[in-house]
Each structure stands twice: as C-alpha cells, then as structure tokens.
Amino acid sequence: MALMNKFPSVPDLEARAFQRMPKFAWDYLAGGAGDEKxxxxxxxxxxxxxxxxxxxxxxxxxxxxxxxxxxNYNFPFxxxxxxxxxxxxxxxSEYLAAAAKKANIPFxxxxxxxxSIETIGTIAGANAWFQLYPLRDPGVTKSILDRAxxxxxxxxxxxxxxxxxRRTLRDQRNGLTVPPRLSIANIARMFTHPAWLAATIEQGLxxxxxxxxxxxxxxxxxxxxxxxxxxxxxGMDLKGLEVVRKLWxxxxxxxxxxxxxxxxxxxxxxxxxxxxxxxxxxxxxSLVSPLETLARVRDAVGDKLTLAVDSGSRSGLDVAxxxxxxxxxxxxGRAFMFAVAALGKAGADHVADLLGIEFTQxxxxxxxxxxxxxxRYLATNTGTVWPNNRTN
Ligand SMILES: Cc1cc2nc3c(=O)[nH]c(=O)nc-3n(C[C@H](O)[C@H](O)[C@H](O)COP(=O)(O)O)c2cc1C
Numbered sequence: 363m364a365l366m367n368k369f370p371s372v373p374d375l376e377a378r379a380f381q382r383m384p385k386f387a388w389d390y391l392a393g394g395a396g397d398e399k400x401x402x403x404x405x406x407x408x409x410x411x412x413x414x415x416x417x418x419x420x421x422x423x424x425x426x427x428x429x430x431x432x433x434n435y436n437f438p439f440x441x442x443x444x445x446x447x448x449x450x451x452x453x454x455s456e457y458l459a460a461a462a463k464k465a466n467i468p469f470x471x472x473x474x475x476x477x478s479i480e481t482i483g484t485i486a487g488a489n490a491w492f493q494l495y496p497l498r499d500p501g502v503t504k505s506i507l508d509r510a511x512x513x514x515x516x517x518x519x520x521x522x523x524x525x526x527x528r529r530t531l532r533d534q535r536n537g538l539t540v541p542p543r544l545s546i547a548n549i550a551r552m553f554t555h556p557a558w559l560a561a562t563i564e565q566g567l568x569x570x571x572x573x574x575x576x577x578x579x580x581x582x583x584x585x586x587x588x589x590x591x592x593x594x595x596x597g598m599d600l601k602g603l604e605v606v607r608k609l610w611x612x613x614x615x616x617x618x619x620x621x622x623x624x625x626x627x628x629x630x631x632x633x634x635x636x637x638x639x640x641x642x643x644x645x646x647x648s649l650v651s652p653l654e655t656l657a658r659v660r661d662a663v664g665d666k667l668t669l670a671v672d673s674g675s676r677s678g679l680d681v682a683x684x685x686x687x688x689x690x691x692x693x694x695g696r697a698f699m700f701a702v703a704a705l706g707k708a709g710a711d712h713v714a715d716l717l718g719i720e721f722t723q724x725x726x727x728x729x730x731x732x733x734x735x736x737x738r739y740l741a742t743n744t745g746t747v748w749p750n751n752r753t754n
Pocket of ligand 1: 390391392404442443444445446472473474475493521617639640641642643644672673674675693695697
C-alpha cells in the first residue's frame with residue numbers, strides 16, 4: 363500500500379528512475395531516434411483515444427483474464443523485450459520475469475538482454491516468450507531456438523524492424539557506441555548514482571549472456587563489437603522469416619510490422635501473430651503509431667493474425683485504449699523498466715500490480731465488464747487517431 367501511495371503511476375516511477383540512473387543508462391532507456399518526435403507522437407495518439415461510458419447497467423467486477431495462443435493470462439498485457447537490460451538496472455530481466463510469472467502475464471526476453479535464456483526459463487517457465495533478432499548464421503538461429511524450447515519458452519517473437527542502423531543521438535553523444543567510449547564524465551556519473559553502481563558491482567559487467575557461446579575467439583568482453591560485426595544481420599526478408607517459422611514449433615509473432623502487405627506476407631508463411639510496433643520510437647522518428655495502422659492491418663488479415671501492439675503505452679488505461687481499438691494484446695517496454703530502475707525487484711511486482719489495477723479500473727469506470735466489449739465504448743469523434751493514407 364505504501365508503494366501504491368508513493369508511486370501511484372508509471373510517470374511517478376519514471377521520475378524516480380531518472381534520479382537513480384546514470385545519464386548514459388537513462389538516455390539509453392528513455393531516448394528515441396533522431397529528434398525524438400516519434401516518442402512524443404506515440405504518446406499523443408494514446409491520449410486521443412477516449413471512451414463514452416455507460417453508468418446505469420448492473421454493476422459487475424470486470425473480467426480481465428485473456429487468452430492468447432491458447433494460454434490464459436490474468437491481463438491482456440505483457441513485458442516487451444528490452445536489450446542491454448543489465449545496463450538499465452542489474453538483473454532487471456530476472457526481476458521482471460519473476461513478477462510476470464507471479465502476475466501471470468507474459469515476459470518476453472530479448473535475445474540481447476543480459477540474462478540468459480536458461481536463467482529466465484527457470485524463473486518464468488511458459489510465461490516466458492523469446493525475442494529473436496535476425497542473425498547471419500542459420501545454425502546460430504537454430505541453436506538459440508532449441509535452447510529457448512528446451513528452457514520452456516512458449517512463444518517466439520521475431521523482430522524485423524531493424525534493417526538500417528538507427529540514429530539514437532543521445533547514445534552517440536554519451537559514447538554508447540561500437541565500441542563503447544568510457545569517458546571520465548560517464549565514470550563520474552556512475553559514482554553519483556550509488557544504488558546503480560552498487561548493484562552493478564554486485565552483478566558484474568552486463569554481458570549478452572544468451573549470445574556468449576557464439577562469439578568468435580578473441581571477442582571483447584562486452585561482446586558489442588562481436589555482435590555487430592559477425593553475428594547480427596540487418597533486418598530479415600520473408601524468406602528469412604520462413605526459415606525461422608520452420609525452426610520454431612510453437613506460436614510465433616513477427617515484431618515491428620505496421621503495413622497491411624507485411625501482415626499478409628506473415629499469414630502466407632503460417633506466422634500466427636504480429637506485434638505492431640515502431641520499436642518505441644527508437645528506430646525512426648517518422649513512423650506511424652501502431653494504433654494508427656491497426657485498423658488497416660485488421661482489414662487486411664481479419665482474424666488470421668493475432669495482432670498485438672506496443673509503443674507508447676504507459677498505463678492500464680492505455681491498455682484498455684489499445685484493446686478498444688481492436689488489439690488482441692498490448693506490450694510495454696519502458697513502463698516496466700522505469701519501475702525496476704526506480705525500485706529494483708520491488709518495482710517489478712509493483713508495476714505489474716499497478717497496471718492490473720489501472721486496467722481493471724479503466725474497464726469498470728466505463729461500465730465495460732468484458733474485454734471483448736471494449737470497442738463498443740470507443741468515442742469516434744476525438745480527433746486525429748487515423749491519419750493513415752497508406753492503402754496497401
Ligand atoms: C531500452 C530498450 C531496449 C529495447 N531492446 C529491444 C530488443 O532487444 N529487441 C526488441 O525487439 N525490441 C527492443 N525494444 C523495443 C521494445 O521491445 C518495445 O517495442 C518498445 O519498448 C515499446 O515501446 P514503449 O517502451 O513505449 O512501451 C527496446 C526498447 C527499449 C526502450
């Protein structure tokens with residue numbers, strides 16, 4: 363209760379995270395591509411979505427349970443994959459995986475997180491989903507997917523929205539580059555954030571644990587250069603996605619989709635879902651919000667694809683907004699990470715509780731008691747949610 367009063371919203375956690383993190387880590391988490399107008403746009407679109415409430419029908423407790431890919435979850439939201447998680451806060455992936463298991467929501471582990479597949483599988487079991495980036499060597503892809511299966515991960519996300527290097531200017535200025543530049547200013551910033559520094563010393567240098575078996579001999583200890591120069595591929599085409607489809611025996615979503623044509627391509631090779639995403643505004647400042655493109659994608663594929671969204675959601679109310687617009691599921695990256703950076707392990711449990719309470723209240727407040735009925739409460743005249751002129 364004390365935490366709920368002190369940090370009653372994700373922005374409260376965000377403000378605390380800002381105080382506790384060294385600037386380079388904060389900028390890595392909070393920043394976006396280019397001039398960061400994409401970040402602002404993602405939020406603005408959510409803020410446009412409004413409801414018309416019904417107050418007089420008989421009152422009930424909203425049913426927030428939701429089934430996706432045959433699995434029952436307590437809420438229709440989950441933790442999006444976040445790479446370099448240990449730089450943001452040591453062991454953040456482990457804390458969030460445990461909180462997700464407890465709250466019975468999905469936790470998606472990034473291939474580039476600093477906790478391994480095996481560690482997270484032990485913590486979260488089938489609540490664990492795995493996110494794969496395109497790799498140059500299909501042998502490495504197969505090995506990673508075999509490990510995820512072995513560790514009990516239930517669902518695969520394949521991220522396809524990184525075909526070109528991104529321009530995250532804050533990271534460039536801070537020296538979070540390949541190879542990283544450890545400036546005197548960054549060292550000083552670590553010492554002025556003692557909780558982060560103590561946790562980092564205890565945990566050791568964050569490494570890409572899942573990827574370590576594949577580094578070439580002589581790779582540097584952080585593994586950043588080895589990843590960029592020898593392991594990661596730039597984006598993935600349909601043929602590449604089909605190869606992964608054949609390697610993964612289980613539900614699979616393509617992450618980063620926003621066009622109807624890409625969505626139809628996913629259907630054509632037997633992919634079951636798409637996570638409509640602009641990568642939280644981190645790849646380009648000029649992309650539409652997934653909320654703006656959701657209706658067109660739905661028109662193109664109907665219910666042949668499960669359509670999840672992310673990018674900009676910061677509350678249970680936002681989850682209700684996205685579900686009302688027709689999403690089947692909602693992921694959040696920064697909202698969860700802010701909480702761990704603010705409060706460590708306790709933050710992971712707190713934010714899962716908080717988002718659940720907010721979502722339940724958002725439904726109850728408009729008189730909606732079943733998730734599938736949320737679209738009925740959507741106001742249709744609230745401004746610029748659909749400025750999407752693309753027709754294919
Ligand atoms: C710090 C950070 C690291 C990320 N790393 C990855 C990653 O490794 N793989 C991936 O597919 N998406 C990654 N993403 C994107 C998220 O999965 C998700 O699409 C995004 O955070 C959603 O936007 P939101 O933060 O506004 O919720 C990252 C996002 C952040 C903020």
